[in-house]
Amino acid sequence: MRLSLVAFVLCALAATANAASVSLAGLKLGKTAVGPDLQQKDLKGKCTLVVYWGTH
Amino acid sequence: MAGLYKKYSEQGFHIIGLEAQGTPAADIQTFAKSKGITYQCTVGGELAGAVVEGIPHTYLLGPDGTLAGENMMGKVLEDKIKVLLLESSVVYLGEGPYKKLAPLAAAIKNGQNLGQALKVLATKKDGKDAEEAAEAKLMYDAIHGAAKETFDSAVAEKDSNPLGAIARFDKLVVRYSGDEIATNAKKESDTLKKDPKVKKEMEADEMWKKVELFNNQMKAFQGQRDPKSEGFRKINAQTIQILIGGCTQLIQRYPGTAAAANADELMSAYK
Numbered sequence: 001m002r003l004s005l006v007a008f009v010l011c012a013l014a015a016t017a018n019a020a021s022v023s024l025a026g027l028k029l030g031k032t033a034v035g036p037d038l039q040q041k042d043l044k045g046k047c048t049l050v051v052y053w054g055t056h
Numbered sequence: 057m058a059g060l061y062k063k064y065s066e067q068g069f070h071i072i073g074l075e076a077q078g079t080p081a082a083d084i085q086t087f088a089k090s091k092g093i094t095y096q097c098t099v100g101g102e103l104a105g106a107v108v109e110g111i112p113h114t115y116l117l118g119p120d121g122t123l124a125g126e127n128m129m130g131k132v133l134e135d136k137i138k139v140l141l142l143e144s145s146v147v148y149l150g151e152g153p154y155k156k157l158a159p160l161a162a163a164i165k166n167g168q169n170l171g172q173a174l175k176v177l178a179t180k181k182d183g184k185d186a187e188e189a190a191e192a193k194l195m196y197d198a199i200h201g202a203a204k205e206t207f208d209s210a211v212a213e214k215d216s217n218p219l220g221a222i223a224r225f226d227k228l229v230v231r232y233s234g235d236e237i238a239t240n241a242k243k244e245s246d247t248l249k250k251d252p253k254v255k256k257e258m259e260a261d262e263m264w265k266k267v268e269l270f271n272n273q274m275k276a277f278q279g280q281r282d283p284k285s286e287g288f289r290k291i292n293a294q295t296i297q298i299l300i301g302g303c304t305q306l307i308q309r310y311p312g313t314a315a316a317a318n319a320d321e322l323m324s325a326y327k
Contacts, residue, residue, distance in 0.1 A: 021104070022115055023121050023122050023123060024117050024121035024122075025104075026104025026105055027103050027117075028103075028104070029072065030098035030099045031081065031100070033075070034085055034096065035097060036096050037096070038070065038072075038096055043070060044121065045119050045146075045164070045165045045167065046068045046070055047068055047069045047116070047119055049071045049115070049117075049137075050106075050115045051057065051071060051112055051114045052074050052103075052108045052113040053074070053111050053112045054075060054079065
């Protein structure tokens with residue numbers, strides 16, 4: 001099925017807007033349960049993988 | 057992921073696990089121990105702007121704090137981490153330790169321009185204070201060496217991956233402004249951008265980035281994003297149709313580009 005360029009661009013722009021707003025500045029850390037107790041400032045200049053996960 | 061953390065943590069790679077199901081800290085600790093997880097896991101926490109439809113959902117942030125990738129997996133993720141680590145302050149600063157130059161090291165970790173830092177260090181490494189001069193030489197060599205490595209790797213991939221080379225040159229231009237390496241990087245980048253073939257690749261890549269971001273917004277089905285899964289396809293039916301439409305347009309507009317090849321591969325996975 002072929003959809004219009006307009007539909008794709010609108011949807012793509014919406015997706016871009018969501019992702020573009022994500023940055024280290026917006027990272028708020030909860031209470032550390034495992035591993036090092038780093039704060040947001042400690043991650044500046046580093047490469048960070050933020051993982052939303054669950055135990056079940 | 058635990059393996060990636062162990063492999064790259066000393067080079068400036070961190071993983072932050074945000075537990076999103078309200079599990080108590082004690083249960084997280086038990087779970088982490090059973091899985092060999094040693095990276096930081098927190099109870100709660102959030103990443104502003106994140107749109108999480110299912111877990112796990114990952115966001116890769118570069119040393120400059122901006123988003124470098126979403127839901128990357130396997131080799132793609134590791135390759136991206138390796139590239140980003142070339143820009144990490146750990147690489148820039150070398151091993152140290154720095155006592156007399158601790159304030160400058162801290163400023164660099166917080167993003168101080170490296171071209172300016174090199175100017176300061178060039179003076180200090182010839183100074184009268186022997187301890188400071190030794191530290192300055194160590195830091196200068198680390199920063200200059202990291203820049204040269206990035207520059208050389210960008211030159212090496214000009215033909216095979218011109219867009220990747222441009223991205224590296226442009227980062228050098230910003231981070232090392234005022235230094236000769238930034239001037240040389242700008243010349244290389246400008247020359248590449250004038251090439252009609254590279255221009256076409258750049259336009260195609262812009263469109264591919266939109267397709268890729270759109271793909272990342274797919275809802276997970278039972279924690280998985282498997283294009284072959286019937287459940288996944290059902291809950292994302294409309295999105296998949298639009299995605300295929302986008303891929304088709306990209307292939308038709310920019311045939312023969314790397315982005316078109318990516319779109320073709322992605323489309324095949326969903327068809």
